[in-house]
Amino acid sequence: MRRRSKAVNGGRGRSGKRRVLLLELAHARSGDKGDTANVGLIALKPKYYPLLVKHVTAARVARHFKGMITGPVERFELPNLHALNFLLHGALDGGGTISLKTDAQGKVFSTALLRLEVAMPR
Amino acid sequence: MTAARGPSPVRIAAGQGFWGDWLEAPYRQVTGGPIDYLMMDYLAEVTMSILQKQKSRDPSLGYAKDFVPLMERILPIIVERGIKVTANAGGVNPRACAQAVAEVARRLKLGGRLRIGVVTGDDLLPRLDGLMARGHELRNLDTGRPLSDVRERVLAANAYLGARPLVDALRRGADVVITGRVTDTGLTLAPMIHAFDWRLDAWDLLAAGTVAGHTIECGAQCSGGNCLVDWERMPDLANVGYPIVDARPDGTFEISKHPGTGGRISVAGVTEQLVYEMGDPAAYITPDCIADFTTIRLEQVGRDRVRVSGVRGKPATDKLKVSVAYFYGYKAVGTLVYAWPEAYQKARAADRVLRQRLESLGLTFEAIHTELVGADATHGRLALEQLAVEDLPEVQLRIGVRSHDKPAVERFTREIAPLILNGPPSVTGFAGGRPKPEEIVAYWPALLDKSMVEPCVELVEV
Numbered sequence: 001m002r003r004r005s006k007a008v009n010g011g012r013g014r015s016g017k018r019r020v021l022l023l024e025l026a027h028a029r030s031g032d033k034g035d036t037a038n039v040g041l042i043a044l045k046p047k048y049y050p051l052l053v054k055h056v057t058a059a060r061v062a063r064h065f066k067g068m069i070t071g072p073v074e075r076f077e078l079p080n081l082h083a084l085n086f087l088l089h090g091a092l093d094g095g096g097t098i099s100l101k102t103d104a105q106g107k108v109f110s111t112a113l114l115r116l117e118v119a120m121p122r
Numbered sequence: 123m124t125a126a127r128g129p130s131p132v133r134i135a136a137g138q139g140f141w142g143d144w145l146e147a148p149y150r151q152v153t154g155g156p157i158d159y160l161m162m163d164y165l166a167e168v169t170m171s172i173l174q175k176q177k178s179r180d181p182s183l184g185y186a187k188d189f190v191p192l193m194e195r196i197l198p199i200i201v202e203r204g205i206k207v208t209a210n211a212g213g214v215n216p217r218a219c220a221q222a223v224a225e226v227a228r229r230l231k232l233g234g235r236l237r238i239g240v241v242t243g244d245d246l247l248p249r250l251d252g253l254m255a256r257g258h259e260l261r262n263l264d265t266g267r268p269l270s271d272v273r274e275r276v277l278a279a280n281a282y283l284g285a286r287p288l289v290d291a292l293r294r295g296a297d298v299v300i301t302g303r304v305t306d307t308g309l310t311l312a313p314m315i316h317a318f319d320w321r322l323d324a325w326d327l328l329a330a331g332t333v334a335g336h337t338i339e340c341g342a343q344c345s346g347g348n349c350l351v352d353w354e355r356m357p358d359l360a361n362v363g364y365p366i367v368d369a370r371p372d373g374t375f376e377i378s379k380h381p382g383t384g385g386r387i388s389v390a391g392v393t394e395q396l397v398y399e400m401g402d403p404a405a406y407i408t409p410d411c412i413a414d415f416t417t418i419r420l421e422q423v424g425r426d427r428v429r430v431s432g433v434r435g436k437p438a439t440d441k442l443k444v445s446v447a448y449f450y451g452y453k454a455v456g457t458l459v460y461a462w463p464e465a466y467q468k469a470r471a472a473d474r475v476l477r478q479r480l481e482s483l484g485l486t487f488e489a490i491h492t493e494l495v496g497a498d499a500t501h502g503r504l505a506l507e508q509l510a511v512e513d514l515p516e517v518q519l520r521i522g523v524r525s526h527d528k529p530a531v532e533r534f535t536r537e538i539a540p541l542i543l544n545g546p547p548s549v550t551g552f553a554g555g556r557p558k559p560e561e562i563v564a565y566w567p568a569l570l571d572k573s574m575v576e577p578c579v580e581l582v583e584v
Contacts, residue, residue: 029350100523103499
């Protein structure tokens with residue numbers, strides 16, 4: 001994927017940190033189980049995994065998707081795959097056949113999560 | 123070549139990742155290089171209800187019809203090469219599916235050279251009232267409600283069977299095993315249990331085979347399809363190679379694909395598939411075992427070759443998952459396209475007008491859902507926050523309604539077209555005509571004691 005080396009805020013940040021889109025640190029795939037969307041978030045390099053663990057918390061993801069999901073967010077760690085798995089409950093307007101959403105099966109919650117900004121050490 | 127018993131590796135190729143997948147894939151898998159098994163997964167959560175509907179109209183239907191012509195094309199090759207097939211194409215009528223395949227095989231003059239195994243016992247619909255009377259409430263895993271809430275609207279009820287009945291069919295000499303609701307992973311695990319004589323309490327091995335199944339159950343989604351990493355440089359997706367598991371008796375396996383095919387087998391792509399539709403990764407529960415995805419080790423051991431090892435498993439539970447399909451109500455979705463200038467604002471205005479008219483008509487809906495395709499349909503407000511909406515060259519207004527009241531949904535479908543002449547300007551894209559109300563068949567996941575379900579294996583000699 002072409003990485004827009006877009007450092008948000010023009011690359012300047014507080015306390016010597018640079019804010020970057022998660023898109024620069026991770027890739028992702030998402031799917032559905034009923035009305036729950038799952039997003040698997042995978043570090044592009046193993047050294048990014050601790051940053052994901054630290055910054056991309058369940059609470060942070062819940063804030064990111066506020067108003068877009070009706071239930072809580074759960075997070076699971078897969079250090080062996082340098083990946084985190086998020087369950088976004090109540091994300092799919094009932095899910096499956098009930099949902100009126102274009103993305104009734106949660107396929108593109110993956111890249112929606114990659115819009116999240118995180119603070120990176122310089 | 124036949125499926126090896128004993129210590130040599132076994133090659134299991136994925137041919138279909140869902141009903142509707144690429145029709146060329148199975149043919150390419152059986153001709154592109156040596157394989158021992160072809161695995162084809164057809165059944166998504168909602169597929170069973172579609173098939174049940176077809177069977178209620180015609181008792182000889184209710185299976186994935188595409189499977190039969192597809193088998194017609196590959197049967198002479200698989201018979202010649204000794205390739206065995208596992209497929210849950212049988213849907214709610216595996217026997218009819220097997221008969222249809224047997225007829226095709228006879229037409230191809232393969233009489234005496236093919237044995238078809240049929241796995242049934244997953245269909246709970248005829249037994250539902252008896253089960254409920256005996257206290258099996260089949261509570262919805264998401265909402266906790268008992269199935270009695272929707273009993274009169276149930277259209278299909280199937281237990282997810284595991285690998286065991288397929289193993290039984292393979293042991294009895296089946297060349298093609300056609301099943302109803304068998305887990306996606308069981309279709310890949312069964313050939314391994316059969317070929318390597320794995321014990322049914324060898325939890326680590328069963329978990330390894332389950333991980334192998336999960337990796338290839340969505341076809342090319344682990345070999346370059348839908349892969350975000352480096353997608354622009356993904357080689358030759360037009361000729362994407364579907365994945366192949368090279369399984370070993372010790373539970374390690376490699377994911378590869380036929381030489382000369384497109385796509386890519388990489389750690390990144392395999393990882394994307396591993397986390398797909400994942401719940402708690404430490405407890406991936408199947409009828410066969412519980413696989414712990416936090417133990418998986420991946421290693422790129424060659425070009426287009428990823429080695430998987432280290433998988434640990436735990437004992438299976440005493441429950442089976444049950445998927446119930448029930449009639450929920452009606453929905454319809456209508457669309458119109460608005461053009462620059464102010465395409466976004468015009469679409470928003472049209473949405474307001476439409477909603478006001480629906481309200482004036484006194485129609486009630488469980489939900490009215492509006493998306494502006496080109497702006498917020500996929501990423502909602504996250505997209506709008508970073509978008510100059512006034513510059514958009516066009517926007518599709520997509521509005522859907524859902525209701526238990528069919529006349530309300532039908533009336534909604536008549537309120538879209540008038541907007542072309544009596545709503546905001548610069549509107550087009552209604553060539554498809556009035557949207558049609560659609561019946562909603564919803565999914566009800568539940569658990570049932572394993573002892574209540576007895577899988578059955580029959581053999582059909584061609």
